[in-house]
Amino acid sequence: MKVIIISDSVKGGAAIATNRLLDGLYLNLPNVERYHFSQARTPPPPFKECSLDQNKKRPPFERFIKNISRRFAHKLRHHRHEAALFNLIESTQPDIINVHNLHASGIDHRTLLKLPKNIPIVWTLHDCWAFDEKAFYWRNQALQIEEEISPSPDPSFTNPARRQFFENAKFLSCVAPSHWIAAEATKQIPPGTPIHVIPYGVPTDSFSPIDKLEARQTLQLPPKRIWLGHCATWANTRKGLDILHNALTHLDCSNFGLLLWGEKDQFVWPASLTVRRLGPVNEISLQQALYSACDFFICPSRIDNLPNAVLESLSCGTGIIGHAVGGIPDMVIHNKTGFLFKDEATGLLNVLQSIISIDKAQLLDISATAAATARTQFSIRRQADHYTALFRELYTRIRKS
Numbered sequence: 352m353k354v355i356i357i358s359d360s361v362k363g364g365a366a367i368a369t370n371r372l373l374d375g376l377y378l379n380l381p382n383v384e385r386y387h388f389s390q391a392r393t394p395p396p397p398f399k400e401c402s403l404d405q406n407k408k409r410p411p412f413e414r415f416i417k418n419i420s421r422r423f424a425h426k427l428r429h430h431r432h433e434a435a436l437f438n439l440i441e442s443t444q445p446d447i448i449n450v451h452n453l454h455a456s457g458i459d460h461r462t463l464l465k466l467p468k469n470i471p472i473v474w475t476l477h478d479c480w481a482f483d484e485k486a487f488y489w490r491n492q493a494l495q496i497e498e499e500i501s502p503s504p505d506p507s508f509t510n511p512a513r514r515q516f517f518e519n520a521k522f523l524s525c526v527a528p529s530h531w532i533a534a535e536a537t538k539q540i541p542p543g544t545p546i547h548v549i550p551y552g553v554p555t556d557s558f559s560p561i562d563k564l565e566a567r568q569t570l571q572l573p574p575k576r577i578w579l580g581h582c583a584t585w586a587n588t589r590k591g592l593d594i595l596h597n598a599l600t601h602l603d604c605s606n607f608g609l610l611l612w613g614e615k616d617q618f619v620w621p622a623s624l625t626v627r628r629l630g631p632v633n634e635i636s637l638q639q640a641l642y643s644a645c646d647f648f649i650c651p652s653r654i655d656n657l658p659n660a661v662l663e664s665l666s667c668g669t670g671i672i673g674h675a676v677g678g679i680p681d682m683v684i685h686n687k688t689g690f691l692f693k694d695e696a697t698g699l700l701n702v703l704q705s706i707i708s709i710d711k712a713q714l715l716d717i718s719a720t721a722a723a724t725a726r727t728q729f730s731i732r733r734q735a736d737h738y739t740a741l742f743r744e745l746y747t748r749i750r751k752s
Contacts, residue, residue, distance in 0.1 A: 352746045353382055355443060357436070357458070358451035360389040361400075364584060365452040365477035367659055368528070368551045373398060375552060375735025380742070386439055388432055388456035403435040404456075425457065432457030433465075440466060446749075447742050450474045454486065454502035459509060460516035471522035471745040473738075476532050478656060481525070482517070482539045484510055489654035489676075491588055492695045493597065498588060498653075517541050522749060524741065528657040529678025547741060550681065552731030553662040557635045560668030560722055561643035569640050576608040576625060577706065580645035580669070582632070582660050586614045591651035591674060597696035599624060602703055610641055642667035646714065647689065647706065650679055651699060657681060666725035670717035672702050682729070688721045 356373065360366050369385075370392075376383045377398045384399040391402050408414060409428065417424035436458060440448075448470055453459065463472060478486040480502055488499040517523070517540055524545045527533035533548050540546070567574045583590040596618045599609070604624035612629040620626050632638055642648060648664035650673040657678040661671055665682060671689035673679040685691045690706075692698035727733075 352380065352446045352742065353443070354380055354384075354447040354449060354742055355439075355445040356383065356385040356449045356451060357453070358385070358387045359453050359455035359458075361387055361392050362389065363452075364659055368477065368657075369451045369475070370396070371552050371554060371731050372734060372738065373400075374554070375731040376738060378732075379735055379739040384443065384445075386436075388435075388458070403439065404432060428457035429459065429462075430457070433462045436462060437465070440470075445470060446746050448472050449738075449742075450481075452477050452480075454480050460512045464512070464516045464519060468521045469749060471524070471749055472520060473524050473526060473741065473745070475526045476528065476536055476656075479532065479535055482513065482536050484513075487589060487654050489589060491653060493593065494588075500589065517544065520544075522745065524745065526738070526741070529681050531676075531678045531681070532656050547737075549734060549737045549741075550729055551657050551659065551662060552734035553659070553666045553725055553729050554635075555666045555726050555730055558639055558642065558663045558666035558725075560718070561640060563643060563646075566640045566644035570610075570627070570644050572608060572610075572627065572644055573625060577606055577647075578608045578610060578645045579672075579703075580610045580641060580648045580664070581651075582611070582613040582641075584613055586616045589653055589655075591653050591695075592616055592618070594651040594653075594674070594695045594699055595649050596620065598699040598703055601696075601700055606707060607703075610645060612638075612641060638663065639667055642669050645669050647672045649699075650674060650683075651695075652676065652679065653695075655679060662725060662729050665721040665729070668718040668722040670714075670721050672699065672706075674699075682724075684720075684724070687717070688724050689717060 358369050373385055386401055386403055388404045389402060390405045413424050413427050450472060474481050480486040484501055486500040486502050491498050525536055527536060527546055527548050528551050530548055533546050536546055564574055581595060586592050599621055604621045608625040610627050612632045615630055642664045648669050648671050650658060650661050650671055652674055655677045661682050664671060665688060671683045673683040673691055675691040675693050680691060683689045683691050690702045692702045
């Protein structure tokens with residue numbers, strides 16, 4: 352059985368989740384291959400991974416056209432990437448195609464509909480774009496507005512193609528990393544398309560607990576403060592860092608410290624709050640120390656699927672204070688692996704006030720339960736085994752048809 356995985360990029364949250372899946376799948380399916388439309392990873396992984404378009408920039412003519420018509424430039428890239436994918440399918444003759452994020456490439460539903468009908472497609476739903484013109488949409492309670500991320504360059508054109516794909520795809524299954532996105536997909540995908548909930552995996556060997564005092568000494572942090580952590584690739588309103596900022600501005604922060612890594616924020620934090628900013632952190636050993644140094648990791652996202660950072664924190668034995676939206680409740684068991692809150696800053700403030708006097712025994716229980724939950728529910732081995740079983744079921748079905 353030959354499985355190929357198609358994605359737009361090898362960088363970003365969805366790509367990290369895909370990379371980890373491949374690390375596990377390779378042990379079950381040594382001939383698994385991955386193709387993408389971005390620059391190659393260095394060092395290369397042990398499995399076959401190739402770029403179908405590794406140029407940093409579009410071809411000169413496409414760049415010129417983009418200044419005149421973004422829609423026409425997208426059409427040119429669509430034809431270029433589509434031809435590359437068709438040539439790949441012709442040369443590799445896969446038994447299963449596992450599709451991941453595509454919206455940073457020129458591939459879309461029109462392309463997938465043209466693939467051979469006898470090859471099963473498994474689409475992993477990292478966001479809503481597979482079945483909706485919006486990747487994410489959410490309510491910003493602080494600003495009293497609706498917000499969204501819409502990768503589709505022209506929804507009036509892509510929406511009919513999306514509907515046509517789901518109505519005509521013969522051997523199609525979807526994988527939802529969270530129960531939330533499974534429910535969202537069920538509302539819009541025609542009945543009859545199987546949707547399997549398979550959570551992301553986290554490398555529990557790399558993200559394992561370090562003694563908190565030791566981690567704080569390594570990072571040169573004052574040891575007796577209540578340390579909160581937060582990281583995000585983008586410091587935007589979807590990720591909700593403003594919720595954390597608003598909550599902390601109404602709190603006596605003299606006992607708190609805040610560790611921030613990822614995209615730099617522009618907030619002015621309370622003067623009594625000890626803040627450490629590290630910027631982007633790529634070294635896993637440093638990420639492990641950061642998670643382990645925290646008493647709690649804060650996930651204030653207004654909407655999210657199954658954030659890698661939450662899984663990494665759990666795996667390091669650090670409990671989560673998470674917004675009860677999207678797939679976050681799949682990972683955060685209230686009073687067990689952390690605390691859930693609602694109502695944005697007001698709800699978060701209530702939780703932060705409560706942990707000032709948290710019992711040390713409860714903190715240790717949360718830490719132990721968090722790490723155990725990561726090992727038993729979110730291991731890469733468990734994820735890869737579920738995918739492998741799904742692929743084999745589809746392979747057997749297509750051979751019998």
